[in-house]
Amino acid sequence: MYKIKTIGDSFMSTAGLLLPAANPVLSAVRCGLEMVSAAKNLPAGWDVRVGIHAGPVVAGGVGRKQYLYDLWGDTVNTAARVESHGSKAGVNVSASAWQRIKADCQGRSLGLIPVKGKGEMEIFRVEALR
Numbered sequence: 001m002y003k004i005k006t007i008g009d010s011f012m013s014t015a016g017l018l019l020p021a022a023n024p025v026l027s028a029v030r031c032g033l034e035m036v037s038a039a040k041n042l043p044a045g046w047d048v049r050v051g052i053h054a055g056p057v058v059a060g061g062v063g064r065k066q067y068l069y070d071l072w073g074d075t076v077n078t079a080a081r082v083e084s085h086g087s088k089a090g091v092n093v094s095a096s097a098w099q100r101i102k103a104d105c106q107g108r109s110l111g112l113i114p115v116k117g118k119g120e121m122e123i124f125r126v127e128a129l130r
Helices: 024-040 074-085 095-101
Strands: 002-007 010-014 049-052 058-062 068-072 090-094 105-115 119-129
Touching: 002 068, 010 024, 010 074, 024 049, 024 090, 024 095, 024 119, 049 074, 074 090, 074 105, 074 119, 090 095, 095 119
Parallel strands: 049 090
Antiparallel strands: 002 010, 058 068, 090 119, 105 119
């Protein structure tokens, strides 16, 4: 996993972008499950919500005085929508991401959810690794 940037109380990261990964979605799910567990075990008992989608992105450096590496594209927007519409204290994935991990994970569909700019999307909650 590679952290791209912090956005308010959340952050964006990627798997398989800078270094090859056999299954980048599964890498992201593993990281997400560990984050949810670690946050829950803190004294504050935070309910972290993770959103994962897979697809093409545009990546590059921006800035003149202070450089920043960033990602853009529909994949980034879709991942943000999956996170915001997913269940709390869980790892939520899009249907296309679920197809890449379903043999390695246990989970359930949260159903078709109306998502701004996307129409209805099926979102899955990953319960555990197999």
